[in-house]
Amino acid sequence: MTTAETLYGAVGCRRRRALSVEEYSVAVRAAFDLSYRALSAPAARLFRLLGLFPGPAPS
Known part of the structure; x- marks a missing residue:
């Protein structure tokens, strides 16, 4: 059983x-x-155009 204090600590x-x-x-x-x-x-x-590259990653 958890206490309010335990829940408060987790949050x-x-x-x-x-x-x-x-x-x-x-x-x-x-x-x-x-x-x-x-x-x-x-x-x-x-650098801006690299964001438009359709593939997985340029190498």
Whole structure:
């Protein structure tokens, strides 16, 4: 039998984990943003076009 305290702890743990994933996502987005800003205009265009590639992954 679980107590309210046990359930509260489990929910809190999941919430902390979700925040960690969200924070990680923000960090990755920031890294890509900084890298993208450093690209030349042709390289930035190529990077944008890669998102349109219909295959599994370019090599």
